[in-house]
Amino acid sequence: MPTQILMPALSPTMEEGNLVKWLKKEGDTVSAGEVIAEIETDKATMEVEAVDEGIIGRILVDEGTEGVPVNSPIALLLAEGESSEDLEKAPEPRPAASAQPPADVHAEQRTEEPAAPAAVPKVPVQPLPADPDIPGGTEMVEMTVREALRDAMAEEMRRDPDVFIMGEEVAEYQGAYKVTQGLLQEFGDKRVIDTPITEHGFAGVGIGAAFAGLKPIVEFMTFNFAMQAMDQIVNSAAKTLYMAGGQMGAPIVFRGPNGAAARVAAQHSQDFAAWYGHIPGLKVVMPYTAADAKGLLKAAIRDPNPVIFLENEILYGQSFEVPKLDDFVLPIGKARIHRQGRDATIVSFGIGMTYAVKAAEELAGMGIDVEIVDLRTIRPMDLDTVIESVKKTNRLVTVEEGFPQSSVGDHIASQVMQRIFDYLDAPVITITGKDVPMPYAANLEKLALPSVAEVVEAVKAVTYRA
Amino acid sequence: MATAAKKTSVKSSAGKSARTRGASARSSLAATGTPAVRTPKPAELTKDEELHAFREMLLIRRFEEKSGQLYGMGHIGGFCHLYIGQEAVVVGMQMSMKEGDQVITGYRDHGHMLATGMDPRGVMAELTGRRSGYSKGKGGSMHMFSKEKNFYGGHGIVGAQVPLGTGLALANRYRGNDFVSLTYFGDGAANQGQVYESFNMASLWQLPIVYIIENNRYAMGTAITRSSAETNLSLRGISFRIPGIQVDGMDVRAVKAAGDLALDWCRSGKGPIILEMKTYRYRGHSMSDPAKYRSRDEVQKMRAEHDPIEQVRQRLLQKKWATEDELKAIDKDVREIVADAADFAQSDPEPDVSELYTDVLL
Numbered sequence: 001m002p003t004q005i006l007m008p009a010l011s012p013t014m015e016e017g018n019l020v021k022w023l024k025k026e027g028d029t030v031s032a033g034e035v036i037a038e039i040e041t042d043k044a045t046m047e048v049e050a051v052d053e054g055i056i057g058r059i060l061v062d063e064g065t066e067g068v069p070v071n072s073p074i075a076l077l078l079a080e081g082e083s084s085e086d087l088e089k090a091p092e093p094r095p096a097a098s099a100q101p102p103a104d105v106h107a108e109q110r111t112e113e114p115a116a117p118a119a120v121p122k123v124p125v126q127p128l129p130a131d132p133d134i135p136g137g138t139e140m141v142e143m144t145v146r147e148a149l150r151d152a153m154a155e156e157m158r159r160d161p162d163v164f165i166m167g168e169e170v171a172e173y174q175g176a177y178k179v180t181q182g183l184l185q186e187f188g189d190k191r192v193i194d195t196p197i198t199e200h201g202f203a204g205v206g207i208g209a210a211f212a213g214l215k216p217i218v219e220f221m222t223f224n225f226a227m228q229a230m231d232q233i234v235n236s237a238a239k240t241l242y243m244a245g246g247q248m249g250a251p252i253v254f255r256g257p258n259g260a261a262a263r264v265a266a267q268h269s270q271d272f273a274a275w276y277g278h279i280p281g282l283k284v285v286m287p288y289t290a291a292d293a294k295g296l297l298k299a300a301i302r303d304p305n306p307v308i309f310l311e312n313e314i315l316y317g318q319s320f321e322v323p324k325l326d327d328f329v330l331p332i333g334k335a336r337i338h339r340q341g342r343d344a345t346i347v348s349f350g351i352g353m354t355y356a357v358k359a360a361e362e363l364a365g366m367g368i369d370v371e372i373v374d375l376r377t378i379r380p381m382d383l384d385t386v387i388e389s390v391k392k393t394n395r396l397v398t399v400e401e402g403f404p405q406s407s408v409g410d411h412i413a414s415q416v417m418q419r420i421f422d423y424l425d426a427p428v429i430t431i432t433g434k435d436v437p438m439p440y441a442a443n444l445e446k447l448a449l450p451s452v453a454e455v456v457e458a459v460k461a462v463t464y465r466a
Numbered sequence: 467m468a469t470a471a472k473k474t475s476v477k478s479s480a481g482k483s484a485r486t487r488g489a490s491a492r493s494s495l496a497a498t499g500t501p502a503v504r505t506p507k508p509a510e511l512t513k514d515e516e517l518h519a520f521r522e523m524l525l526i527r528r529f530e531e532k533s534g535q536l537y538g539m540g541h542i543g544g545f546c547h548l549y550i551g552q553e554a555v556v557v558g559m560q561m562s563m564k565e566g567d568q569v570i571t572g573y574r575d576h577g578h579m580l581a582t583g584m585d586p587r588g589v590m591a592e593l594t595g596r597r598s599g600y601s602k603g604k605g606g607s608m609h610m611f612s613k614e615k616n617f618y619g620g621h622g623i624v625g626a627q628v629p630l631g632t633g634l635a636l637a638n639r640y641r642g643n644d645f646v647s648l649t650y651f652g653d654g655a656a657n658q659g660q661v662y663e664s665f666n667m668a669s670l671w672q673l674p675i676v677y678i679i680e681n682n683r684y685a686m687g688t689a690i691t692r693s694s695a696e697t698n699l700s701l702r703g704i705s706f707r708i709p710g711i712q713v714d715g716m717d718v719r720a721v722k723a724a725g726d727l728a729l730d731w732c733r734s735g736k737g738p739i740i741l742e743m744k745t746y747r748y749r750g751h752s753m754s755d756p757a758k759y760r761s762r763d764e765v766q767k768m769r770a771e772h773d774p775i776e777q778v779r780q781r782l783l784q785k786k787w788a789t790e791d792e793l794k795a796i797d798k799d800v801r802e803i804v805a806d807a808a809d810f811a812q813s814d815p816e817p818d819v820s821e822l823y824t825d826v827l828l
Contacts, residue, residue: 008538011754032531033550033748033769035762044756049749051535071539118819164640190640196670201629201663208633208647211618212568214640232660235623236630243609245602246825248618280826304828380827 002057002086004073008039010046017041018066019074028056030077037063037074054079057087126380129331131295140321148290148322149179149255149311152297153217155327157187160215163301166193166206167219167256176221177257177316203229203254207237210250210306217301220256223272223310229254237306238281253300255309258286259351259401260449262314266437271402273350276308277378277411283332284378286310288353290320292376295330303332310378312351335382337389341371344395344459347386347412349375352399352450355431359455368463378408383415390416394425395462399455404432426462431455503709503739506727508719513787515561519718520778521796522560523553526577527775528797528804529586530749533576533593537753541812542593545622546607549577551748554774555680556581558721559648562729566643570618570631571650573608574680574747578650582615586803590811598810603817604825625651625658628677632664635675635738646732647675654685656699665706665738672737676728677703679742680715686751687759700742708738715743716772746772 007017020038030036030050037048057078061068068074076087143151157163164187169176171184171194184192195202199220206216220226226233233254241249260269276284283305287293293311300307322328338353339360348356353374360370371389375382390396396416398409409430416428434448460466511519530548537546549556552574560581563569571578579589584600592599592610600610608622618634621627631649638645655661656679668675679699683690690697700710711727714720721743728739746768750757782788 006539008535009540009753014754033527044754045758046750046753046755047757047762048538049531049534051531121819121822124823196663196666198663198666200660201632201667204626204629204660205633205636205664205667208570208618208630208635209637209640210633211630212634212637214637231623231626232629236621236626240611240619241828242825243601243605244611244619244825245600245604246828247601247613248611249828283827 002076002078002082003052003054005036005048005051005075005077007061007068007070007072007074008046008048009070010039010041010044014041014070016067016069019061019063019068020045022059022063024056026056026059030054030056039068048074050077052077052079054082057082057084126333129334131330131334131336132328134323134325139324141324142319143290143322144317144319145287145290145293145311146177146179146316148294148320149297150181150183152294153180153301154183154186156298156301157183157191162213163215163217164191164193165217165219166195166202168195168197168221170194170219175219177313179311179316180219199225199228200232203232204236206252207232207250207306210237210252211240211248215251215301217253217255220254222268222313223256223258224268224270226254226256226272233282233306233308234279238279241305242281249304250306251304253297253307253309255297255300256311257313257316258310259312260433260438260445263440263442263445265440269438271400271433273310273378273400274402274406274408276310277381277408278406279379281306282379283307284310285332285376286350286378287376288315288338288350288374290318291322291328292330292336292374294322295328296332296376298327298329299332302329307332310350315351330376333377333380333382335385336374336376337385338372338374339370341369341393343369343393344397344463345371345373345386345389345393346397346399346455346459347373347375347409348399349378349408350400352401355450355452355455356399358452359459362452362456363459366460366465368459368465370459375408381411383412383419386412387416387420391420391423394423395459396424396428397431397455397458397462398428399431399450401433401449404430404435407432426464429458429462431458498704498707500704500707501709501736503711503727503731505711505713505720506723508714508717509723509726511719511722513785515722516778516782516787517796519554519557519561520775520782520793521800522557522581523718523775523778524797524800525586525803526553526557526580528800529580529590529807530576532804532808533590534749534753536594536808536811542607543595544606545573546593546753547574547751548749549574549747551768551774552680552682552715552745553577554718554721555678555715555743555745556650558718559678559725561718561722562725563646563648564729566616566645567729568616568618568631568634568645568647569650570627570634570647571620572624572627572652572655573620573622574652575608575610575620579610579612579617579620582612582617584610584612584615584617586807587810590807591814594811594814595816596811596814597817597821598814602821602825604821625655625660627651628655628658628661628664632668632673632675635668635673636671638674639671644733645674646729647673648678649675650678650680652685653679653681653683653690653694653699654688656681656702657685657693661702662706665703665708668738669703669706669708672735674732674735675738676725676732677708677738677740679740680745681742682745682747684747684751684759687756689759698742700740703738703740708740710740710742712742712744715745716768716774717777718774
């Protein structure tokens with residue numbers, strides 16, 4: 001049976017093209033891969049190659065023909081032993097694949113009943129574990145966030161020999177912000193690796209090691225520099241599990257200080273919570289307290305997914321109570337009610353919590369009883385906890401240091417509006433950093449960041465006490 | 467070494483070809499501290515090895531011809547980059563590897579997958595976006611993986627696989643095994659910054675990695691002479707003390723010899739090495755290639771005079787290691803495998819809609 005040579009598509013969107021030129025004529029012998037014709041669209045020209053060896057039995061579309069539909073036969077190829085008498089027996093071309101209906105449905109069925117587009121399946125709901133109960137009588141120890149992070153890494157490195165840390169100045173310098181202090185001494189230079197200043201490269205090296213089954217912690221001296229590594233984080237770490245159909249992923253933690261420190265100006269003062277929060281395939285954690293920093297970093301290291309762990313330089317030195325337990329691990333994806341209240345809900349995370357906590361104290365003095373939800377994880381986001389709180393208070397203010405457009409608060413406001421519109425007694429107010437690169441001057445820097453006064457005013461506004 | 471440099475300096479006065487520029491740069495290698503490595507003689511392949519190479523390369527060739535055909539018919543969507551012409555590179559390297567060595571490459575990856583022994587049905591079904599594809603239809607031509615075959619992708623961003631492959635090598639060193647990471651990239655990727663970030667770390671930490679640069683002369687439509695200040699890509703490691711050699715990537719024997727040398731180099735703890743494979747792709751960069759940047763004569767000349775499969779075929783016939791009929795039988799067998807894969811890939815159902823939300827997170 002002769003083989004049909006079909007008008008090929010040059011691109012997924014091409015529907016027809018021009019047959020510019022035949023390079024072979026009827027009766028010519030061709031071998032597989034030999035160029036037989038040229039076709040073109042407005043975008044490109046392409047050579048049509050013979051897919052098989054044989055003799056050009058008949059040319060069905062003359063050269064110079066325009067608007068030849070893709071997949072229509074343009075010539076018939078005779079195989080060895082076939083003659084022109086076989087030309088009438090050419091098969092029908094097989095229909096091309098399309099999303100719907102499936103390719104194996106017969107053509108006539110298609111015309112009778114065009115299949116409706118498949119319904120988008122519901123997003124699966126993952127049940128979240130609660131924070132582990134801290135047994136009564138557990139000793140609480142004062143600890144800085146910095147110490148909590150170091151202890152979390154040290155404990156996990158003792159527990160699992162596949163865990164190692166790499167980054168700039170993590171070893172001999174003892175950490176640019178001293179978060180990795182002492183790790184080189186305990187674990188040696190095989191597991192505490194100083195890298196050159198080469199963020200894109202070492203992020204990719206870490207991800208490659210994670211593909212191979214190791215569990216790297218990659219420290220960015222600050223997340224500002226991780227923009228250099230953004231392609232590896234997003235395209236290689238976040239998407240591989242999906243692109244591999246679940247075969248292979250990257251169990252890796254990217255951690256380091258994020259957001260504004262003090263007086264380091266525009267290039268060193270950016271909050272990336274919303275950026276990473278945008279990406280499916282990543283988990284994004286941004287703790288406030290030392291206990292959360294410890295419990296969540298341990299969870300992040302054990303997590304089989306890529307986790308972005310956003311710390312804050314200003315919080316490093318702050319002390320909080322941390323339960324003295326052998327293995328204190330918190331669930332990623334679970335918010336924490338930091339303060340219970342009746343009158344309004346403030347949702348914040350990371351250093352944003354410092355404004356929320358101070359504002360709540362001031363507001364209490366004015367008789368306004370605020371509930372504070374510490375999100376702790378940006379992705380997957382615990383919107384249920386936020387929604388439960390807003391159902392009770394009917395008012396919502398979000399607080400973060402990041403830029404206003406497409407902020408984390410914007411997403412929360414949008415979800416609350418879509419899910420519990422009728423519970424809202426006031427428009428949601430999102431407090432963010434100002435829509436400017438971070439200025440250097442002390443007075444301007446202060447203005448560019450959120451303030452306790454702004455949070456107080458926002459809560460007064462949503463409770464109509466302004 | 468000194469004599470060779472003298473000879474080439476005479477030549478270079480006649481014309482400044484990439485080759486002579488490279489050779490004179492090489493003469494100063496000793497001064498840079500980069501170990502000097504010479505391109506080995508092509509390997510003497512046994513009859514079985516020649517037959518194996520013939521069959522493996524032919525499988526890739528026929529598979530890619532079929533892919534091009536299915537693309538033209540609309541069964542394969544999106545981007546599709548064919549490996550036709552470059553078959554000797556991946557087949558020769560595969561003949562030097564041992565089980566446990568890892569392979570990672572860019573988006574012109576179908577040949578690498580077949581060479582590592584991945585099932586043609588699974589690869590083709592991924593190309594058509596069906597549920598039995600290696601990535602359940604969610605990756606496509608450029609994003610396929612096989613943990614079982616130590617194939618780590620299939621990466622769509624030019625050069626991104628180079629740090630990733632370096633990370634695979636880091637894992638080998640970390641675990642203290644003697645496996646080697648074979649990291650493939652093209653002459654286009656060779657100008658990406660992350661390649662050099664990787665070279666630096668690989669050499670600094672003496673990682674077991676072979677960087678295989680498949681120089682097919684064109685980065686999409688930009689000829690190497692228009693994109694690269696130094697067109698001898700085997701020299702790109704000098705600043706990092708990584709030795710490199712140029713290899714005739716159209717001759718599977720030359721590739722095999724270079725692969726043996728490179729893998730021994732890595733396994734004996736000497737760190738990374740670069741193999742620049744001088745090769746050529748017959749087809750366009752992708753399916754929608756305007757084919758305006760090179761002449762048809764150039765392509766025909768490569769096909770006629772340097773075809774990697776034809777070279778093996780001629781040797782097999784000359785040495786009377788196979789008859790025309792026997793080689794035809796191999797071709798027929800390969801065509802049947804490919805036809806079966808294509809049929810399978812067109813009849814296999816598309817992924818279930820429930821797969822939309824799976825494999826985002828574990």
